[in-house]
Amino acid sequence: MRILRLLLPVAATGAAAFLVAPLASAASASLTATFTQTSVWDSGYGAGFTIANRGDAAASGWVVEFDLPAGSSVSSSWDSVRTGSAQHYRFANVSWNGTIAAGGSVSFGFNVSGTGVPIGCLLNGAPCAGGGTSPAPTRSSPAPSSPAPSSPAPSSPPTSGSTVDVSTAAQLTAALANARPGQTIRLAPGTFANGYETHNPVAGSGCGNVWRDNVSDLGGAGRYAINVTSTSKCAGNLNVVYASNTVRNATIGLTNIAVTP
Numbered sequence: 001m002r003i004l005r006l007l008l009p010v011a012a013t014g015a016a017a018f019l020v021a022p023l024a025s026a027a028s029a030s031l032t033a034t035f036t037q038t039s040v041w042d043s044g045y046g047a048g049f050t051i052a053n054r055g056d057a058a059a060s061g062w063v064v065e066f067d068l069p070a071g072s073s074v075s076s077s078w079d080s081v082r083t084g085s086a087q088h089y090r091f092a093n094v095s096w097n098g099t100i101a102a103g104g105s106v107s108f109g110f111n112v113s114g115t116g117v118p119i120g121c122l123l124n125g126a127p128c129a130g131g132g133t134s135p136a137p138t139r140s141s142p143a144p145s146s147p148a149p150s151s152p153a154p155s156s157p158p159t160s161g162s163t164v165d166v167s168t169a170a171q172l173t174a175a176l177a178n179a180r181p182g183q184t185i186r187l188a189p190g191t192f193a194n195g196y197e198t199h200n201p202v203a204g205s206g207c208g209n210v211w212r213d214n215v216s217d218l219g220g221a222g223r224y225a226i227n228v229t230s231t232s233k234c235a236g237n238l239n240v241v242y243a244s245n246t247v248r249n250a251t252i253g254l255t256n257i258a259v260t261p
Helices: 169-177
Strands: 007-010 017-020 031-041 044-053 063-067 073-078 081-085 088-092 105-113 119-123 163-166 184-187 196-198 215-217 224-228 240-242 246-248 253-255
Touching: 031 119, 031 169, 044 169, 073 081, 073 163, 073 169, 105 169, 163 169, 169 184, 246 253
Parallel strands: 163 184, 196 224, 215 246, 224 253
Antiparallel strands: 007 017, 031 044, 044 105, 063 088, 063 119, 073 105, 081 088
8 A cells, every 4th residue: 555645735824834644554454264164963063264354455374273172183174284183273275275355255174073163263373353464374285185276376266176085974975065166075995885876865855966077086996986876766856967077996987877968
């Protein structure tokens, strides 16, 4: 922001006089981080933080830190570089979401094993409710399971997406509920028989699903990337698998139903 000093002439008796206008304050960023649970199951939950810039200048770099109570731990995360273990965790921006424009926001997510929620939250070393304005400290190298996407615009979502590792049905449910375009959900080898699978526990469920542009790698353990078990119960509301879906390392193939071009 330009800083201006204005000299304003005014009438005075016997001498020239001037009023000095107040100096404009320099623009600065003002960050806050807000925690939100996005899904909950018996043994844990999915959640995330939204980092908002309420200032009048862009912020460059952020780090969110917090503790979890004993018995709870972060099992997976996305859209950030995660370090820490046991009860203290640190999440730093990745290359494409480090800059937050004035009035803008970014977010990252994670899954927790256990029911404890974050405590002692810090954003750039200041309380998350009214966070720091300075650049984040030097970040450690990205965790192998969360590679940064290559060369997207700093303020845009990743083109290649982040990776979410899952090893239980509950984690898979949460990851699917919070999936973003371009994101990879990586299944632990040998954990799941198939990729996506439909079921009909109640009448009408498991019907009307549409799959497009999914890329699946079943690691040589799964039969189908998309296994539809409910065809006979979905008359008039069929599941549809488009040819834009692809699969690698499946023991049989993409799907057990006809593929739509």
